[in-house]
Amino acid sequence: MAPPDPKQKQSLQKDKIRILLLEGVHQTAVDLLASRGYTNVEHLKTSLPEEELIEKISRAHFVGIRSRTQLTRKVLENAPKLIAIGCFCIGTNQVDLKAATELGIAVFNAPYSNTRSVAELIIAETIFALRGIPEKNTVCHRGGWQKTAKGSYEARGKTLGIVGYGAIGSQVSVLAESLGMRVIFFDVITKLPLGNASQVGSLDELLEQADVVSLHVPETPSTRMMMGPDQIARMKPGAILLNASRGTVVDIEALAEALKNGNLAGTAIDVFPVEPRGNEDEFVSPLRGLDNALLTPHIGGSTVEAQENIGVEVSDKLALYSDNGTTTSSVNFPEVALPGHAGAHRLLHIHQNIPGVLSAINQVFSENGINISAQFLQTNELVGYVVIDVDAEYSDLALEKLKNVPGTLRCRVLF
Ligand SMILES: NC(=O)C1=CN([C@@H]2O[C@H](COP(=O)(O)OP(=O)(O)OC[C@H]3O[C@@H](n4cnc5c(N)ncnc54)[C@H](O)[C@@H]3O)[C@@H](O)[C@H]2O)C=CC1
Ligand SMILES: O=C(O)CCC(=O)C(=O)O
Secondary structure, three states: OOOOOHHHOOOOOHHHOOEEEOOOOOHHHHHHHHHOOOOOEEEOOOOOOHHHHHHHHOOOOEEEEOOOOOEOHHHHHOOOOOOEEEEOOOOOOOEOHHHHHHOOOEEEOOOOOOHHHHHHHHHHHHHHHHOOHHHHHHHHHOOOOOOOOOOOOOOOOOEEEEEOOOHHHHHHHHHHHHOOOEEEEEOOOOOOOOOOOEEOOOHHHHHHHOOEEEEOOOOOOOOOOOEOHHHHHHOOOOEEEEEOOOHHHEOHHHHHHHHHOOOEEEEEEOOOOOOOOOOOOOOOOOOOOOOOEEEOOOOOOOOHHHHHHHHHHHHHHHHHHHHHOOOOOOOOOOOOOOOOOOOEEEEEEEEEOOOOHHHHHHHHHHHOOOOEEEEEEEEOOOEEEEEEEEEHHHHHHHHHHHHOOOOEEEEEEEO
């Protein structure tokens, strides 16, 4: 891959910095950006088809998305000005993180702001599914009356199997125990169980014991289709499957089959292999029309509280990175928490993490007699991030020279 031409990057006044926000990112994001002087914001309600996305992102310095927008390598390679991506959500699987890193584009997200919202939805769905509410509700809407205790159970005493005991899984665990459920979990990492929960050694072990299985893993190669026909068949007869993680984690056709033939009693699904781009588009799924399937339009994290908080959290990270170069909690960049740089100009240099770049950078300063007032360096496997504060009079010269250092990905100056 050819690195972007660093000579094209220019430092800009705030009102010239173009920010593209997609998928109805909350207004708090726009407000926070405005309060920091970033007013050049395009705020759209939906994601965009690839061609339109490329056209808009080619001019953007920052882009904000949720889970729907696919920022592929192709899209990112067409974003020569892009400084950072804000994922206004937890998941970052929709971004090609390797491509973003190789192109010198920082990625931020909101790792905890909607955790509680998802956990609460899962608890509600657990109770509803155990009581057969999705089906009873549908029957009532059709004019029927299904007053029966058959197939209707309390949550108390039932076993909840949580797959992925991270922020959401462990929160679900605590809430479920407060209902009197027994909690077991499976995770690829050994985790400290909260309350009386216990970790099991394999997914199969969990599936064989759980009355309700709830998935809380990220989308990765190891979780893709982790609930296929074999795993679904391994669940207890009459068990319930909940998925509010990612649509690719469950074989949706196999799930539809298990619901139709009665092997599973019910399901609640919030995420789908293919989701509509916006509220105007049709939702297509093999689960449509199945009364024992509670379907929600990827709203696990869609509460007012979560969206307000996410809007502030992610836009704050973007503004801080733009203002002073801080990368704290970036998902793909070396993390640097930077002090202010009053009185100095700050150069931000992102480069491929290959031998020789650092000495070439230092040479720029020694050869040109430029005094460094502060310097910060952090690297990860793919990129190095050097921040250098210099006297204002030298920043133009230093920027010009730094752009020519071999291995440079992005270089900008902050006044
Ligand atoms: N429906 C919605 O609106 C929302 C969905 N999500 C989804 O939920 C996912 C989980 O979120 P968090 O709990 O915050 O993430 P997290 O990173 O805190 O936890 C994920 C857990 O899954 C485990 N894990 C990873 N691969 C695994 C595997 N193959 N088998 C078993 N465990 C595995 C990890 O070790 C970790 O403990 C997110 O990645 C996102 O895709 C998140 C928020 C809202
Ligand atoms: O609210 C959204 O758009 C996405 C929520 C989600 O799936 C996440 O936070 O990972």
